[in-house]
Amino acid sequence: MNIGQKLQAARKAQNLTQEQIADKLMVSRQTISNWENNKSYPDILSLIQLSDFYEISLDSLVKGDENIIKHLVNSTDVVASNQKLIWAVVCNVILLAVFLIYNAWIVGNVYLILVCALAWIISSGFLFYQIIHRI
Structure with a gap:
């Protein structure tokens, strides 16, 4: 399962809309949609906020998706x-x-x-x- 699917599943499990998550993280609803559809990836700070908000370990959120790992390596190097x-x-x-x-x-x-x-x-x-x- 990729990070977009994990984020969408976690949001839906808590019966939240993309708009509500966007307001909480102070990003646009389109940004949340792009993350959930793997059009773009959240930065490390947003991942930490999402992990806390959804009560999912950062490890389980990121592991298994090679694209997000490459993105994080490139953006933090x-x-x-x-x-x-x-x-x-x-x-x-x-x-x-x-x-x-x-x-x-x-x-x-x-x-x-x-x-x-x-x-x-x-x-x-x-x-x-x-x-x-x-x-």
Whole structure:
């Protein structure tokens, strides 16, 4: 049984509506629906609140559903997230240094300008993605 089915079964066992749960957790009813239909997953704090509210152990709520475990690992792995952000910053600094050092040589070649522009767009996009992903 996946986490969505467990959440829905626990809610129905207590004769509660999605709206009532949403009000209790201060989220939208649509969020509860998405969790119950496995369109998205609750964060760890919401899982703890749901566990307390439904009087189900967190262990029994999460175990057995590989997708929620992967979601929790990805959303709570601060070290990996920091490493990706640091990597993105380092790439951008290195590219800036290369552009400044080889500026005269790059300007003389149209193809190098295009390659450098493409590298800058990709590197900056990766950096912005990492920054936005952390927010």
